[in-house]
Amino acid sequence: xxxxxxxxxxxxxxxxxxxxxxxxxxxxxxxxxxxxxxxxxxxxxxxxxxxxxxxxxxxxxxxxxxxxxxxxxxxxxxxxxxxxxxxxxxxxxxxxxxxxxxxxxxxxxxxxxxxxxxxxxxxxxxxxxxxxxxxxxxxxxxxxxxxxxxxxxxxxxxxxxxxxxxxxxxxxxxxxxxxxxxxxxxxxxxxxxxxxxxxxxxxxxxxxxxxxxxxxxxxxxxxxxxxxxxxxxxxxxxxxxxxxxxxxxxxxxxxxxxxxxxxxxxxxxxxxxxxxxxxxxxxxxxxxxxxxxxxxxxxxxxxxxxxxxxxxxxxxxxxxxxxxxxxxxxxxxxxxxxxxxxxxxxxxxxxxxxxxxxxxxxxxxxxxxxxxxxxxxxxxxxxxxxxxxxxxxxxxxxxxxxxxxxxxxxxxxxxxxxxxxxxxxxxxxxxxxxxxxxxxxxxxxxxxxxxxxxxxxxxxxxxxxxxxxxxxxxxxxxxxxxxxxxxxxxxxxxxxxxxxxxxxxxxxxxxxxxxx
Amino acid sequence: xxxxxxxxxxxxxxxxxxxxxxxxxxxxxxxxxxxxxxxxxxxxxxxxxxxxxxxxxxxxxxxxxxxxxxxxxxxxxxxxxxxxxxxxxxxxxxxxxxxxxxxxxxxxxxxxxxxxxxxxxxxxxxxxxxxxxxxxxxxxxxxxxxxxxxxxxxxxxxxxxxxxxxxxxxxxxxxxxxxxxxxxxxxxxxxxxxxxxxxxxxxxxxxxxxxxxxxxxxxxxxxxxxxxxxxxxxxxxxxxxxxxxxxxxxxxxxxxxxxxxxxxxxxxxxxxxxxxxxxxxxxxxxxxxxxxxxxxxxx
Numbered sequence: 001x002x003x004x005x006x007x008x009x010x011x012x013x014x015x016x017x018x019x020x021x022x023x024x025x026x027x028x029x030x031x032x033x034x035x036x037x038x039x040x041x042x043x044x045x046x047x048x049x050x051x052x053x054x055x056x057x058x059x060x061x062x063x064x065x066x067x068x069x070x071x072x073x074x075x076x077x078x079x080x081x082x083x084x085x086x087x088x089x090x091x092x093x094x095x096x097x098x099x100x101x102x103x104x105x106x107x108x109x110x111x112x113x114x115x116x117x118x119x120x121x122x123x124x125x126x127x128x129x130x131x132x133x134x135x136x137x138x139x140x141x142x143x144x145x146x147x148x149x150x151x152x153x154x155x156x157x158x159x160x161x162x163x164x165x166x167x168x169x170x171x172x173x174x175x176x177x178x179x180x181x182x183x184x185x186x187x188x189x190x191x192x193x194x195x196x197x198x199x200x201x202x203x204x205x206x207x208x209x210x211x212x213x214x215x216x217x218x219x220x221x222x223x224x225x226x227x228x229x230x231x232x233x234x235x236x237x238x239x240x241x242x243x244x245x246x247x248x249x250x251x252x253x254x255x256x257x258x259x260x261x262x263x264x265x266x267x268x269x270x271x272x273x274x275x276x277x278x279x280x281x282x283x284x285x286x287x288x289x290x291x292x293x294x295x296x297x298x299x300x301x302x303x304x305x306x307x308x309x310x311x312x313x314x315x316x317x318x319x320x321x322x323x324x325x326x327x328x329x330x331x332x333x334x335x336x337x338x339x340x341x342x343x344x345x346x347x348x349x350x351x352x353x354x355x356x357x358x359x360x361x362x363x364x365x366x367x368x369x370x371x372x373x374x375x376x377x378x379x380x381x382x383x384x385x386x387x388x389x390x391x392x393x394x395x396x397x398x399x400x401x402x403x404x405x406x407x408x409x410x411x412x413x414x415x416x417x418x419x420x421x422x423x424x425x426x427x428x429x430x431x432x433x434x435x436x437x438x439x440x441x442x443x444x445x446x447x448x449x450x451x452x453x454x455x456x457x458x459x460x461x462x463x464x465x466x467x468x469x470x471x472x473x474x475x476x477x478x479x480x481x482x483x484x485x486x487x488x489x490x491x492x493x494x495x496x497x498x499x500x501x502x503x504x505x506x507x508x509x510x511x512x513x514x515x516x
Numbered sequence: 517x518x519x520x521x522x523x524x525x526x527x528x529x530x531x532x533x534x535x536x537x538x539x540x541x542x543x544x545x546x547x548x549x550x551x552x553x554x555x556x557x558x559x560x561x562x563x564x565x566x567x568x569x570x571x572x573x574x575x576x577x578x579x580x581x582x583x584x585x586x587x588x589x590x591x592x593x594x595x596x597x598x599x600x601x602x603x604x605x606x607x608x609x610x611x612x613x614x615x616x617x618x619x620x621x622x623x624x625x626x627x628x629x630x631x632x633x634x635x636x637x638x639x640x641x642x643x644x645x646x647x648x649x650x651x652x653x654x655x656x657x658x659x660x661x662x663x664x665x666x667x668x669x670x671x672x673x674x675x676x677x678x679x680x681x682x683x684x685x686x687x688x689x690x691x692x693x694x695x696x697x698x699x700x701x702x703x704x705x706x707x708x709x710x711x712x713x714x715x716x717x718x719x720x721x722x723x724x725x726x727x728x729x730x731x732x733x734x735x736x737x738x739x740x741x742x743x744x745x746x747x748x749x750x751x752x753x754x755x756x757x758x759x760x761x762x763x764x765x766x767x768x769x770x771x772x773x774x775x776x777x778x779x780x781x782x783x784x785x786x787x788x789x790x791x792x793x794x795x796x797x798x799x800x801x802x803x804x805x806x807x808x809x810x811x812x813x814x815x
Contacts, residue, residue, distance in 0.1 A: 157768065161723065173712035303713045397710045398652040 001059050001067040004043070004284060005232060005257055007131060007191050008051035008076035008111065012234055012257040012284070013069070014319070015059060016042040020348040020379050021287065021321035028060040042319040042346065043285025045235045045258040047136075047195055051076035076131075077109035082119070089117020091141060096121045106130040114138040114196060122148055123179035123220065128187045134196025134236060142181045142198075142222070142242075144205025149178040151217045167226060169249050169276060170218040172301035172334030178217050180224035180247070187228050194235025194258070198222050200242050202267065207242035211268040219243035219269075225251045233259055243269050245290070249276040250310060259286040265324045267291035272325070274298055277310040277337050287321040293357065294322035294349075296330040297339050302365040302415065305336020309367040313340040322349045327357035328383065331370050333393045335360055335417070338369040345376040353466065355386035355429065356422070359393040361404050362442065364417040371420030371448075380429035385468040386457065387437035389447055391419060391486075392471035405472040409443040416442070421449040428456050433463030434477050436497055436504075440469050441486030443509065449489045452482075459499035484510050492516070525560045539587015539637070540749075541798035546594050547805025551812070558598060565595050569603060585611050589641030590702075593648070605649070612645040616654055635661045636695040640702030647708050658703060659714040665696065666721045675728030689732075690742050694753030697725055698802075701757045705764060719766055726758065726767060730775075739779045743786055752799035755780045756806050763810040773810075780807060 005012040016023035019042035026040040032055055036046075049055065052075045058068045080102045083089065087098035099121060102112045108129035116137030124140075126132070134140075143149075152168035154175040167185065168177040181198050184190065200222050202208050207219050222241040225231060225248035237260040238245045245261045248254055256273065263270035272288040275281055276298040288294035299305065299312045312335075322328040328349040331339045349355055356375050360368060380386055394400050403410070410416075419441060429436075436457045441447035465476040468483075477483075481497050481504035484490060488511040495515075497504045507513060525545065542561055549557035592608035595601065615638050639658050646654040669679045669692065677692035700722040707715045734740040742751045758776035761767035780803065787800070 157723075161727065161768075171710065173710060175709055175712070301712060303716055306713075397708050398655065401651045401653045403653070403656070 001057070001069050003069055003071050004282075005045075005234060005255060006071060006074060007193060007232075007234070008074040009049050009131070009133060010045055010047045010193050010234060011049065011055075011071060011073070012043065012045045013057065014043050014284070015039060017346070019319065020346045020377070021285070021319055022348065025061060027066065030058040030060070032056055041258075041285060043258060045194070045285075047193070047235060049073050075109070076111055077107055079111045079113050080106050081113045081115065083115060087114075087117075087119060089115065089119050089138075091118035091120055093120065094122070094143070095119040096124065096143075100124055103127050103130065103132065114140070121181070123150060123181055123183055125179070126182060126184040126187050126190050129189045131191040131193055133193040134198075136195050138196035140181060140196070140198045142200045142220075144201055144207070146178060146205075146207075146216060149217075149220060151176050152179050152183070168218075168224075169226075169247075169300075172276070172298060172336070173303060176217040178220040178242075180221040182223045184225040184228045184231065186226070187231075189230045190228070190232075192223075192231075192233045192236055194237070197237045197239060200238075200240045202240045202242045203264070205242070208268055211243075221245065221247040223247065225249060225254075227251065229253050231255070232257065235259070237262065239263070240267075241270050244271040244274045246273045247276065248278050248281075250278065251275075252279045254278060254280070255282045255284075256286055257282070257284050261286070261288045261290060261294075263290045265289075265291055271296050272322075275312055275315065276300060276334070277304070277308070277312055279311075279313045281315045283315070283317045283320060285319045287323070288325065289323040290325045292325060293327040293330040294325040294352070296327070296332070297342060298332065298334045299337030299339055299368075301334050302336045302363060302368075305338075305365040305367045306414075309337050311338035311340050311367070311369075313338070313342075315342045317342070317344045318346050320347045322347065322352055324351050326352070327354045327388075328352045328380070329355070329375075330357040330359060331373060333359035333361060333364075333395065335370060336364045336368045338367050338371075339373070340369070340371050342373045343376065344374065344378060347378050349378065349380045349383050351382045352380075353384050354388045354468070355380050355383045355427075356388070356424070358389040358419060358422065359470075360391050360417040360419065361393045361396065361399060362391075362410065362417070363398075363404060363415045366414045366416065368417035369420060370418070370422075373421070374423045374425065375427055376423075377426045378424075378428075380427070380432075382431040382433075382460065383429055384433040384463070384466045385435050385438060386427065386429040386432060387422075387424060387439075387450075387452075387482075388468050389419060389422060389437075389439045389441070389450070390469035390471055391417065391440055391442045391445075391447070392469075394470055394472060400472065407443065407473070412444050416445050418445055419447040421451070422447070423449075423451045423453070424455050425451075425453045426455070427452075430458050431460040431463075432457055433460050433479070434466040434468050435480035435483055436500070437482045437484075438468035438474070438477075439482075439484040439487050439490075440471055440474070443486050446486040446488045446509070446511070447484075449491070450484065450487055451491045451493075452495045453491075453493040455495045457495075457497045461499070481505055482507075484508070487511065490514070525556065538798055539584050539591070540802065542587050542591040544798035544801025544805065546591065547802045547809075549805075551805040551808035561591055562595055562598065565591060565604065569607060585615065586637040586639075586641040589638075590644060593641075593644060608641075608645055609649070612642060612650075615642055616646075635665055636699045639699050640706050643703050644706035647706055652708060652711055655707065655711050655714045659717050662700065662703070662718055662721060666724070669696075670725065670728070672728065675731035677725065690745060690750040690754055691747050693725065693729065694747075694750035694757070697722065697757035698753045700725070701760045701764070701766070704766065705760070722757075722761065722766060726761065726772070729754065733775060737775050737778050738782050739775065740782075743779060743783045748783075748787060749796050749799050751783050752796065752803045755783065756799065756803040759803065759806040759810050763806065763813060777807075
């Protein structure tokens with residue numbers, strides 16, 4: 001047992017490093033001798049603690065004491081209750097200004113408290129060195145009239161017209177978007193603490209009606225950061241976002257602990273978590289059930305990649321649960337700054353279309369390098385295609401042009417992306433439907449390395465057809481093995497595939513193949 | 517002033533030959549319709565297009581008429597929006613096919629590049645058509661052509677484009693600026709900004725060209741040499757582009773609107789002294805319509 005985060009009023013604990021989202025066995029817990037509810041998750045959080053107070057936490061497996069930790073909560077300067085600033089929390093009155101006033105008035109080391117209640121608000125802007133705590137039963141209900149939302153300009157030219165100041169981002173480009181429910185611009189040392197709810201209320205508005213059409217500006221996210229550092233989100237639930245849920249950009253040292261992200265399976269572009277050109281990220285013990293990719297790691301499109309070339313890197317995703325959604329963990333397709341060093345371990349995925357999904361295309365640029373991506377100890381159930389790499393992704397406004405989709409070798413130039421090493425180790429996937437994996441590289445720049453080690457795949461007996469990769473000419477398939485086109489090196493060690501129809505390995509235009 | 521405009525619109529109404537009507541006249545009527553909502557501008561465009569569509573529609577094989585095509589292409593898309601009559605789309609598609617730089621799977625052009633004149637007259641329509649009905653395959657080519665034109669013809673020391681080889685420095689100084697600025701701003705308006713790299717290239721080029729104009733500004737913030745130039749059509753084009761740049765937020769309103777507004781006011785005053793032909797009137801209506809749309813938006 002290990003404490004992974006402490007604030008003045010909460011902590012997050014790693015209970016079982018060997019489990020996935022769920023611990024291998026439930027534990028009985030005692031906090032300063034007082035019994036807590038039985039815990040069956042590997043990572044959990046305690047709320048309602050007192051500042052600057054010592055605690056002892058004991059974990060019991062059955063009747064046997066397994067482990068014990070002690071910790072002291074942080075000090076706290078003061079608490080500003082939003083109700084004292086005039087917030088009603090009645091679901092009717094607009095509480096934007098009282099809550100914003102409380103945030104802006106909070107001193108360093110202070111805490112803004114949102115008690116139980118329904119707070120109807122527009123976008124709120126964060127401030128450095130504070131905590132914002134949502135008590136149980138507290139719910140921010142985002143207004144749905146877009147005319148009441150501030151717009152964040154995508155790009156503003158500097159006064160001398162030589163440079164630019166970027167504020168907003170939409171699908172990898174600096175485009176105007178409505179401010180998000182919680183927006184942080186250039187802030188640091190902020191803690192957002194649950195267990196309350198941030199509700200985008202999209203089903204009762206018109207955000208999801210004709211979602212691809214820009215109406216005034218692009219749709220808001222629920223949580224958006226630009227140029228921030230040292231930010232922690234703990235125990236909050238994000239629900240019914242107009243578009244992506246959590247979208248930090250150009251930020252570092254970010255922790256997301258025991259968060260829940262929920263959106264209907266049919267909701268448009270409701271990705272769970274989209275870090276874009278960020279570094280040093282921890283995503284622990286979080287549960288996703290969304291309408292698009294659960295996690296999509298990004299680094300902009302070619303303009304951003306070529307001008308700033310800031311990769312998204314050093315990311316640890318662990319003890320998380322990904323339900324439904326198009327991809328469990330996705331890289332791209334906006335990845336022009338590069339994506340490096342991603343560790344996904346001890347996670348559980350169920351019912352996703354794809355487990356690991358790499359998406360890129362010609363035109364992302366020379367800094368668009370995806371490398372060092374590891375899936376380790378991941379359990380999948382009913383994931384239709386556990387591994388998909390697609391270098392000809394077509395879901396861009398110009399993604400179906402001949403230039404993007406040609407299977408003929410193109411000149412390698414400043415627009416050519418690179419896919420490096422992708423590794424699957426100790427992956428157990430049952431109930432697959434379409435295929436074990438589908439790898440489509442570029443003829444002029446094949447995927448460098450696919451490595452599968454100690455993996456088991458088995459198929460659902462009634463598995464349905466599905467198109468594994470969104471590229472022209474890729475047909476729906478069912479119960480296929482590992483399919484690869486344009487890959488330099490494929491290595492399989494101790495890999496089993498049960499229930500495959502036809503050949504387990506279908507490789508064309510691939511280089512070195514090892515199967516042990 | 518009003519008389520010459522009424523005469524120009526009436527001439528459009530009575531014309532069933534597309535060679536007889538400059539594309540800018542169609543653009544001017546459309547701009548005025550969008551700015552004022554006055555039906556007679558729309559009626560003039562639609563009746564003219566219907567008359568040539570139903571009687572004599574075929575693309576002239578003589579490329580000497582290419583300068584008409586862009587204006588007609590955009591007018592056909594306007595007519596499609598206003599009527600839903602798919603024949604307008606078909607006709608617009610014919611123009612698109614004639615000019616679209618065809619790209620083979622190897623990305624090598626089969627058809628020769630759009631030449632410098634075609635960029636000015638055709639880019640906005642090709643982009644608009646491709647944005648609505650195509651794969652946006654033409655964006656890259658259009659961006660390349662503008663980039664080439666900028667590199668080859670923009671003279672930073674003069675703050676002007678100089679495309680016409682025969683033109684001497686100072687002579688008709690704004691004529692190429694007018695063509696290029698109009699082409700750039702209309703193309704930018706037609707582009708899907710989500711293909712940002714191409715959009716941004718053109719936006720930066722537009723800004724550079726506008727900054728170049730700043731060299732010709734007097735102390736009162738008026739582009740005096742343009743006001744006093746005999747080339748009214750070039751002046752009107754530049755003013756149209758400036759007003760549209762502000763409206764589309766490509767130019768800083770605080771900085772550029774006073775320049776555009778003051779220069780426009782001074783130029784209109786000068787213009788009242790002169791008699792306008794249909795050509796000039798079309799561009800004047802474009803500028804006038806654009807200014808009105810900007811004013812409306814700022815309200």
